[in-house]
Amino acid sequence: MSTRVRFAPSPTGLLHVGGARTALFNWLYARHAKGVFVLRVEDTDEARNSQEAIDVIFSGLKWLGLDWDEGPQKGGDYGPYFQSQRKEIYLRYAQRLLDAKLAYDDKGAIRFKLPKKIVRVPDLICGAVHFDLSAEPDLTIVRPDGSFIFHLVNVVDDIEMKITHVIRGEDHLSNTPKHLALFEALGAAPPLYAHIPLILNRDGSKMSKRDEGAAVGDYAAKGFAPEAVRNYLCFLGWSPKDDREILLMDEVVALFELSNVHRHNARFDMDKLQWMNGQYLARMTLDRFVELGRPVLEKNGLVSAQTDPVYLRAALETVKEKVKLFTDLPIWMAYFFKDAFPMDADAAEKSLKKPGALDCLRDLRTRLERTSPWNAAQLEADLKSLAAEKKVKAGEFIHPCRVACSGRSIGPGLYQMLEVLGRARVLDRLDRASGATTGGMER
RNA sequence: GACCCCAUUGUCUAGCGGUUAGGACAUCACCCUUUCACGGUGAAAGCACGGGUUCGAAUCCCGUUGGGGUCGCCA
Incomplete structure (x- = not known):
């Protein structure tokens, strides 16, 4: 059976670097195993849904070069890939649990009876972890208004989409025994799990929306090249085990193994990302440098459609190995385009x-x-x-x-x-x- | 609080019973140089702590401490 992995983000309005790294590891594993990378949008919380929020996910993944094989905009045999469009499927599964007396109504909500036992969670990264479910309250899977809850839809979709490996953040490790119980109740073989460590702030605190570097969408505006950000993200929780720091994606794909993913959290270091970005800017082709640099100069009003492309290219070449961020370009290059340039x-x-x-x-x-x-x-x-x-x-x-x-x-x-x-x-x-x-x- | 995961310089990491504990970012010198970068050389900086096991522990076991996660009709 071919490997099938999925990235299942919720449209929250931003693509978090932690989520992007999870997507990256899924993508790397899919490419490494010559399998399929599925994108599934977990938009069951209708209050938070918006097209803008969904587009943020798509554009973030595309910016990082993480192309999906199945999912929105791509199609596939296991769609639809938006959970908001899969309600009949969830209803069918919920009914099965009800019929089997494995779930029951509770003031209009449906709750799944968690087995009172110790569940062993085999994890490709953490090893086997045991959880005692006997003291856990039963799991709500359907709200009184008929909408479905994460645990149910996540498991059902993984069954329906024939997911073989679930690679997700370690914050889900504690959910996994419950999910395993659901698989068992539904008579389905569970996928293999790999819980990857989290990305923390530089000071070790939890990285939340507002923290520096949290939103993938901000990197382009901050002057980073996507290939540099992607390279940096590879090294948060994984390493090629030699002294290389700059790696081609093909090389990472070839080397990437879940068993080599770390078990401890990593902290996000903006300084190192900037260094890496400088390395990428210096090494990339001049064509690529112009492609990424031109918009920044246009945005600052230094360059327009009338600018001589040959002159622009020559000017950019003079600073290519000097700057570390594309956002440095305006201050480095204003005098090439304006006679009334600032005098330090x-x-x-x-x-x-x-x-x-x-x-x-x-x-x-x-x-x-x-x-x-x-x-x-x-x-x-x-x-x-x-x-x-x-x-x-x-x-x-x-x-x-x-x-x-x-x-x-x-x-x-x-x-x-x-x-x-x-x-x-x-x-x-x-x-x-x-x-x-x-x-x-x-x- | 309960349960779970984790622990090598400030940060990312190599190490998987015997190493002068290696590399990178950041920091500080010096070299190169028309500036700034790049590059080069060097310096400072680490096995959280306490017990075991062993001839010998960064490495294996237990505990402590610390950090993170989960305990929702969020995902």
Whole structure:
């Protein structure tokens, strides 16, 4: 029988990183076992349902590259994949329990009689865990208004959808003996269980909606690349057991085993995610960098449909291995697109107000007027020969020039930056900074 | 409170009876360098505690402490 796993989120309005990690582990296991990854929406709580909340789940999973084989938008032989559309099925199962006297009416609600016994829960990650159900109150499975409760629908769907492995958060471990009892009462063989550890905040507290990093939907806006977030999530509760940190998904799929998933919770470390994101930005193709970076610059009004794509691409290339977040792009690159770019006060103080700096800029301006061809190598050669002639260190020209042209003391390699900026912009900015012309430079 | 899970540097982890306890992020030096990153070298930082078992425990057992989870007509 082929492996079938499912991710069964409830539309709460956000996709929690813990949930995303659960989806990721299900996806990894399905791909590893060459099985099927099912997406099922647990929307039995009608008060909380909304199309927006459901879309958040879809877009979050897609952003992370977690494609499902069966489910909403995809179809499959075991649908529908929204629990709100499966009421007849649940009713049928509830009736079976009633008929078998394994459930009963209680003030309009239906309750399942939990067996008074010790139930052994075999878990692929935690090992066998025993629970004594004898003191547990019976399980409500249908409300007086006829709506169904999680425990029933979850079990019924896992039966109906022929789920073979349930990979879910450890917060469900205590529910599992009850679910096992339900499987038994319904005469169905239960799936194999794998309860994965939880993701906590950096300080060890429970991660809730409002905590930093909790919502997958926020990562794009925060400047992360999806491949970096996905890579980071793999390492929360799992490791390849060697020293690698950056792994291709194909490699993780090949290595991923449930038996290697940790039993202890992990804490979310934003610093490490940022480092990993920087690694991904530096290593990704320039095409991908442009694809993800352009929208950020557009959103900040620096780039529009009219922007020369060749220039944009060249400009992005200069900072690709420097920035760690896409959200850093506007501050790193404004001067490429605006002549009235911000001037960093400290940088100006240090480099432009320095005695002799303005003379250097004038001399450099004269030299660069004739630079040909206008490329990084020639720019470097001309600047250095000028410095040699004047018998000063190249830095005397480099630092004021950088600040004059970009308004910042940090940035891309100077010559590459000048090449991309082009002769006209560079000469104009050198003039403005040296006082040869009065410009509209922003403070 | 009851029940369940867990415990290696600040964080993520390797380790699965004998290791100078390894790697990564973060921190601090130094090197590289036109800046900032990257990269390189090095430093500081860990087996929660107490009992066992054993010739020998980070590793196995028990307890304590600490953290997390579950005890809904939420999912």
